[in-house]
Amino acid sequence: MIADASNFVQSVDSTFIFIVAVCVFFLVLITVLMITFVVKYNSKRNKKAVNVHGSIPLEITWTVVPTLLVLVMFWMGWTGYKQMTDAPKDSMVVDVYAQMWSWSYKYANGVESDTLYVPLNRPVKVLLHSRDVDHSFYVPAFKMKKDVIPNRINTAWFQPMRLGTYEVMCAEYCGLRHSYMYSAVVVMPEDRYNAWMTQQVQKQKQDSTADSSTSEKSM
Amino acid sequence: MASDSIALDHNGHEPSYLEYEGKHKGLLGWILSTDHKRIGILYLISILSFFAVGVTLGFLIRLELLTPQGTIVGPQAYNEFFTLHGVIMIFIVVIPVIPAVFGNFFLPIMLGAKDVAFPRLNLLTWYLYIIGGTLVLLSLILPGGAADTGWTFYVPYSVRTGTNMIFTLTAVFILGFSSILTGLNFLTTIHRIRAPQMGWFKMPLFAWSLYATSWIQVIVTPIVGITLLMVIVERVFHVGIFDPSLGGDPLLFQHMFWMYSHPAVYIIIVPAMGVISEVIPVFSHRTIFGYKFIAYSSLAIALFGSLVWAHHMFATGMSDTAEFVFSLLTFVVAIPSAIKVFNWTATLYKGSIELEAPLLYALAFIFLFSIGGLTGIIQGALNVDIYLTDTYFIVGHIHYVVFGGTGMGLFAALHYWLPKMFGRMYNKKVARVAFWFVFVGFNVLYFPFFILGWMGMPRRSYHYLPQFQTYHVISTVGSWILVIGLVLMLGNLLRSLINGKKITERNIWGGETLEWTVETPPTFENFENIPDVINGPYEYKQNEPATIEEEVK
């Protein structure tokens, strides 16, 4: 079996499937009843209608049964959601910056990137910053999303469980090029991730020395 | 209304409200008339015209989405299209349509009254409506371009964009006034001028639905008015209210916006539920199942529906307590709607059913609105909503609830009441054919939205990834089928007004509510004498349209 892309996929999928199953049951029930009645009690076949004013037992049944069912759905949704809010203590922290119309990422050691590289199976906590208007950090494959709102740091987390490259999209409309505001999460094996990080750190050092030497010259 | 000066025509017949001539003649006799029926017709014409504009925009949006980008327009035009489409459909079409057209026309008659409580105020609401609608259309023509924020106007973007936001915001503010005044008028009418014997539980369910709706309109519309006014102030005077760069709070805007706009969903849907509650018993020739449960569930919806607004904000990072409470209440508010659906279905049981166009639309309402409601439940579950919010799933949900619900309710009402209003019958065969185009087109157009949403396609997207294209193509083809159906349906109704079969029969469908006891079309004063109301609204008699009595279980 292929692993889920993230730790949330399973709870979202099972809640979704449970609710859809209940919904399909009720939709089919209502539809079949409607069609049956329309055919069976058609005025051509059934000349005399009967005034049935109501039925208290039926009213109780169709109030209580749906109420119990929705309470179960609510609970599944809530427990799944709780899992999304509580990031593990040992999570790797990344700052995410959203601006019209691009994403950028900053790691704890100061490394910056346009693509989010993360190691497999390591929980990642994202701190979401907006530089202008509302955006929403959305990784469909991970089944996670969180709004990015200016002047407020929202957090979210996920644990990538399958290697690969996944789209990051903006889910909150933010103007002209909202629908082009893509980036990617790349899930790598731990060692490749470390190699990438080392390389980035070195590059950053070179850049900063180059920067300071140019600025010295211009002085 | 003064009643001393009604001229009888040469047959000694009172003229209908269509022929009646008061102080003004011709066009002035319409646009200055305070007759609730004429105002209903004014609204009918204006709202259907805006509906045509909205449908055209929807059609263009679908055409653009045929390919991943650049089919017919650029991104800026696209963003203005979906904003204008949403603003027109929500604020100018579905919020007012059923109360302003059929409420105005039939509520007084159903209650045994000669007009609404405040006829002049009633006319004022129409002028406010026209001013609001015109401002929205102006924003499109004037330099700067139409609003491009989506119909939700989220700050900070709506404070910063260079488009004609002020027109659109002012328009919605003015339309809000129109809505509040209509609500106030109906509340007073229902409380004060029912016929003496018209007790609360003898009122038709359509009147009950307008009663519940009016309360929501009066209570929550001021909130959106004030909120949008604050956005205008913020844009013009740079006062920090919602925009954080000026020191404001963007989430405050979202709370205030949804405090109105969620209950607005019930302003939109409850009157349509009222229509369905009329149509189903009439075409089943039997009493409605669970009258009191349907009446009370409207009030329960109005009450609980006002307490769930933040379910639009589950992904904004609210506190756990808020998420918990708003999700729980969202599930609770589904129950009264479910109760209604079950009672309507049970009303078909042991009926003597005539499958005319109004009933077809009513059954389509039940089916489509059930899908809309059930997909709402799916998004009530917190973890699932986090995944689905702001995707095409929600766009599918909106259309199934609002178009599948209120749209079908409107079409049922048109086919049910238009012959009464104009004394002309449409071609029933064409009406049935048009229905099937509408129904099939609707599902081909909107069902793919659920699949796209589950696949992860964000809403309000001009451009999309290639893996989504198949479903977009199917959906666009659906929009063509739907538009054919709509043109056929409205064309058939329009044609009937010009040369449809004339009818003078009072009770066209065998209904038991009071509008079927007055002349077709109704006279200026509705009733010669205030009617006696002996029976409840759905008491089909044993000998009349084929009904037998059964004891209440």
Ligand code: HEM
């Ligand atoms: C032929 C008829 C229609 C078509 C083809 C159509 C199509 C669409 C499409 C494709 C969108 C998504 C735009 C996007 O997210 O990029 C949309 C949005 C919307 N539609 Fe429709 N629609 C139609 C009728 C209606 C009706 C009758 C209503 C209301 C009763 C309605 C209300 C809305 C609303 C509120 C939105 C959201 C706008 C926004 O996101 O700002 N539509 N429509």
Ligand SMILES: [Cu+2]
């Ligand atoms: Cu965006």
Ligand SMILES: [Cu+2]
């Ligand atoms: Cu809502």
